Amino acid sequence: MNMRQTALSRQLAAWLALGTLVGGPTAVAAESPLRINGFLSAVGSQMNIPSSYGYTQEISDKLSFQPGSVLGMQFGYQIDKQSSFNAQLISRGVEDWNVNTEWAYFKYNINHNLSFKAGRQRTPYFYFSEAQEVGFSYPWVLPPIERYTNELSAYDGLAIRQAWSGNWAGNVEFLFGSGIRAKGQGNEEFDSRTKRIAGVVANLYKGFWTYRASVIKGTFVPELDASSEDAEMMAMVSLNKALAQTTSGPITDGTRVVTTDLAANFDNKRWFMLAEIGSVDYDKGVFSDDTVGMLTVGLHMHRLSPYVLLTRGRTNSEGNVRRNDLIAQLNGASGVTESDLTLIRSYTLEENSFSAGVRYDLQSNVDCKFQVTRVTGLNHTNGYFNDTPERGNALIGLFSLDAMF
Amino acid sequence: MNHYMKSIMASLLLGAASWANADIAVIVNPAYAVSAAAPDEISKLFLTKADSVGGGGHLTPVDQPEGNALRDAFYLKVCSKDPAQLNAYWSRLIFTGQGQPWKIIDGGDAAIVDFVSKSPEAVGYVSATAVNAKVKVIATFPE
Numbered sequence: 001m002n003m004r005q006t007a008l009s010r011q012l013a014a015w016l017a018l019g020t021l022v023g024g025p026t027a028v029a030a031e032s033p034l035r036i037n038g039f040l041s042a043v044g045s046q047m048n049i050p051s052s053y054g055y056t057q058e059i060s061d062k063l064s065f066q067p068g069s070v071l072g073m074q075f076g077y078q079i080d081k082q083s084s085f086n087a088q089l090i091s092r093g094v095e096d097w098n099v100n101t102e103w104a105y106f107k108y109n110i111n112h113n114l115s116f117k118a119g120r121q122r123t124p125y126f127y128f129s130e131a132q133e134v135g136f137s138y139p140w141v142l143p144p145i146e147r148y149t150n151e152l153s154a155y156d157g158l159a160i161r162q163a164w165s166g167n168w169a170g171n172v173e174f175l176f177g178s179g180i181r182a183k184g185q186g187n188e189e190f191d192s193r194t195k196r197i198a199g200v201v202a203n204l205y206k207g208f209w210t211y212r213a214s215v216i217k218g219t220f221v222p223e224l225d226a227s228s229e230d231a232e233m234m235a236m237v238s239l240n241k242a243l244a245q246t247t248s249g250p251i252t253d254g255t256r257v258v259t260t261d262l263a264a265n266f267d268n269k270r271w272f273m274l275a276e277i278g279s280v281d282y283d284k285g286v287f288s289d290d291t292v293g294m295l296t297v298g299l300h301m302h303r304l305s306p307y308v309l310l311t312r313g314r315t316n317s318e319g320n321v322r323r324n325d326l327i328a329q330l331n332g333a334s335g336v337t338e339s340d341l342t343l344i345r346s347y348t349l350e351e352n353s354f355s356a357g358v359r360y361d362l363q364s365n366v367d368c369k370f371q372v373t374r375v376t377g378l379n380h381t382n383g384y385f386n387d388t389p390e391r392g393n394a395l396i397g398l399f400s401l402d403a404m405f
Numbered sequence: 406m407n408h409y410m411k412s413i414m415a416s417l418l419l420g421a422a423s424w425a426n427a428d429i430a431v432i433v434n435p436a437y438a439v440s441a442a443a444p445d446e447i448s449k450l451f452l453t454k455a456d457s458v459g460g461g462g463h464l465t466p467v468d469q470p471e472g473n474a475l476r477d478a479f480y481l482k483v484c485s486k487d488p489a490q491l492n493a494y495w496s497r498l499i500f501t502g503q504g505q506p507w508k509i510i511d512g513g514d515a516a517i518v519d520f521v522s523k524s525p526e527a528v529g530y531v532s533a534t535a536v537n538a539k540v541k542v543i544a545t546f547p548e
Contacts, residue, residue, distance in 0.1 A: 037499050074500055086502040105502070112456050112463040122501065130501035137497040165446075165455035205454040207445055208485065269485040300490065361489035364471070404496045 035076040039404040041135030043068035043093075043142065047396040052386045053375070054145050058094055059396060068142045068400070069093035070133045072102070082109045090133065103154050117159045123179055123194075124201050125153075126278050127212055127263040135402035139272065139298055139307050139359050141371040142398060145384050146313035146351055147278060147292040155179035155197050170204040179218060190225075190236055194218040195254065210265040220282070221254040235343055239286070242340040246329045248284045248322075256283040272298050272305070279316070286326060289319030290349040303362075309355040312377070315348050323347065351384060352377035357398075365405060371398040428533040428547050429479050432518065432540040434525045437461055442543045448484045450528060452494065453504045458543065464528040467520060468507040475514075479530050482546050 045059045045068070053059045058066050071091045078084045087104035091097045105119025122130040131137045132148055142148075157177015164170060179194035199216030226237050244250040261278035279291040290313055298307030315323075326344055330336045357371030373396040375383065382388050431447050433439075439461035442450075449455035451466050458464065469476035471488070480486050486494060498504035510517045514535035521527045522539035536542055 035505060039496065039500055072500065074502075076502070076505065088500065088502070103502070107502070117502075128497075130503075131497045134496050134500045137493055137500070163456070165449070165457040166460075167445075169449050169455035205449055210454075267485070267490075269481070300487075302487075303489065364488035364492050367489065367493075404492060404500075 033078040035074075035078075037074045037076075037405065039070075039072045039074075039134050039136060039402070041068060041070050041133070041400055041402045043135070043398065043400040045396065045398045047394050049389050049391065049394045051389055051394070053384055053394065053396065054142075066093035068133075068135070070135075071097075072133065083107065092133075113163045115161050117161075118157075120154050120156050121159060121175075121177075123153050123155050123197070123216065124173070124175070124199075124214060125216055125259050126214070126261045127265070127274065127276050134404070135369075135400055136365070136367060136404045139296065139305055139369075140309060140355070140357060141369045141400045144292075144294045144309060144311045144353070144355075146311045146349070146353065147276065147294055153179050153194070155194070157197065168204055168206055170202065172200065172202045175199045175201070175216070190233060191223040193221045193223065194257070195221060199259075208266050208268040210263075210267075212261070212263040212265075214261045215258065216260075217256065217258045219254045220257045220287070222251050224252055235339060238337065239340050239343050242330055242333070242336045243286065243326070245333050245336070246326055248286075248326060251285050251287075255285040255287065257281065257287075270300055272296075272300065272307075281316070281318075284322070286323065286344050286347045288347040288349050289316040289322070290314060291316055292349075303360055305359040305361075307357055307359070309353070309357070309373075311351075311353045311355075313349045313351045313383075315350065320348070346382050348381045349383065350377060350379045350381045351375060366401070366403045369398075369400045369402070372396070373398065428545045429475065429482065429530050430533040430536050430542045431528065431530045431544040431546075432521050432536060433464065433528050433543055434521055434523075435539070435541045436525050437464070437541060437543075440541065440543060444483060444544065444546070447544050451480070451507075452484055453498060463526055465526050466507045467510050467517060467524075467527055467529045469517070469530070470509050470511060475530070475532060478548060479546070482548075483530075 042065060044063060044065050046063045047053060047059055047061055050061050058064060072088060074088045076084060076086045084107050086107065088102045089099055090102040091099045103120045103122055105117045105121050107115060107117045109115045124130050126147060128138055128143050128148065132143055155177040157175060159173055159175040161171055161173040175197065177197050179197050195218060197216060197218040199214065201214040204211040224237050224240055225233055228234060240250045240252055258281045261276065263274065263276040266273040274296045277291065277293040281289045292311060292313040294309065294311040296307055296309045298305050323344060327341055330341060353373050353375045355371055355373040357369060359367050359369045361367045374393065375396065376393045378389065378392050380388055439459035442458035446455065446458040450458060450464060456463050477488055480491050495506055510520050514531035517529040517531050518535055518537060518540055521529050533545060
């Protein structure tokens with residue numbers, strides 16, 4: 001164990017001890033206007049082929065504790081009966097444990113059912129997007145990589161929510177703003193902005209079921225650094241120059257993107273299920289239009305919750321046509337390299353996975369999870385690997401310790 | 406064992422037995438317009454999915470302390486969640502800024518009955534044997 005891992009182990013141990021001592025999420029006095037909550041996940045991973053895979057390409061054939069490992073602290077201050085301020089600080093293993101303000105916003109309740117939030121907020125692209133890093137909140141070790149890779153982002157703006165009660169209770173939220181995503185988040189090699197975000201998210205509750213639908217659109221603008229000597233950035237800069245010769249234009253001009261999602265969740269004493277299908281559609285450029293479907297089914301058996309997870313991700317036919325058209329336009333064009341064309345081809349998603357795992361609740365606020373995932377269906381594409389696996393599949397072992405306090 | 410000690414022991418045993426078999430009563434202030442609520446409505450209320458029942462006005466739940474046996478029984482019976490599942494559910498609300506756990510009332514059933522009797526928008530759950538005329542029962546669940 002090197003010094004960095006030792007420091008990490010100490011940090012995790014200290015946070016876990018704190019969480020265990022504090023005892024649970026309701027430990028902070030309910031009367032106090034200040035609320036402090038925290039969460040942590042220590043995630044270990046290893047796969048059976050010499051490649052890298054995942055959200056930030058950190059899952060490799062070496063045992064690693066960085067991917068997905070995260071510490072979070074949340075502060076809420078109730079200013080008066082109607083208004084509050086909330087902020088969340090996050091420290092991630094993949095970012096060398098630097099502390100970032102993940103979101104911070106002011107919330108005002110106009111009445112019991114109508115509220116608005118202003119400030120930096122998580123973009124609610126998919127069912128678990130907002131809680132993507134809170135390992136204790138979901139059954140898996142990590143949310144399905146095929147769906148929850150590209151969406152780790154926040155936006156600065158306004159959200160207005162209207163809720164209602166009744167047989168079909170629910171809420172609908174409208175959001176407006178401008179999004180940010182830092183390099184390294186969401187498997188990207190560059191910083192980016194999503195401008196002019198507008199979206200709507202609706203939830204319906206009936207019995208043991210929750211139904212969710214969302215549509216969020218914006219203009220995605222990668223921010224490339226032409227002076228960078230980083231190999232991946234240089235490749236993107238080269239690709240951007242090549243694309244300037246096409247009808248699509250350079251990616252730095254921006255691309256309209258629409259993200260849609262439908263999800264159904266069932267959870268009773270015995271069974272839980274989450275079915276979700278979501279798509280991301282760009283109007284031009286190289287980025288992959290894809291649709292990912294996933295299905296999780298599991299059992300509640302006292303402290304044990306075994307589950308299986310199936311995912312299937314594909315680039316849509318429209319995306320394939322657009323990509324092939326770009327390649328045709330660039331074939332033989334001046335200054336276009338084979339690397340540029342290879343990079344364009346890499347923006348293709350063909351990936352299936354099957355996972356089986358188990359969650360064990362050590363305490364009411366601490367769990368441990370084990371999961372084995374087999375990735376298949378790559379069809380000579382990269383999927384979420386950094387290169388095309390020769391054998392066309394991979395086996396990944398994951399485990400985690402999650403706590404909230 | 407003298408007569409006094411026997412009486413205490415008998416009272417304790419009787420109390421324990423009555424609690425163990427007691428129904429769980431969901432109580433509101435008598436001024437609340439609605440007199441009965443379905444189990445699904447109560448579940449939604451305590452899981453923040455709704456804030457009223459039967460078309461009545463706004464309600465804000467209050468909770469028994471964590472680790473309380475009645476609390477565990479209530480959430481398992483009404484919301485189908487054991488303590489860890491309940492915390493997992495809340496974690497998704499807390500860490501996305503969508504909610505905070507309900508105000509906890511220490512002091513047992515009597516304190517919750519007292520709080521609800523003085524708070525027009527409060528809703529709580531207690532052992533049915535603790536209910537008195539100062540509150541209104543809108544749902545009962547067998548223990």
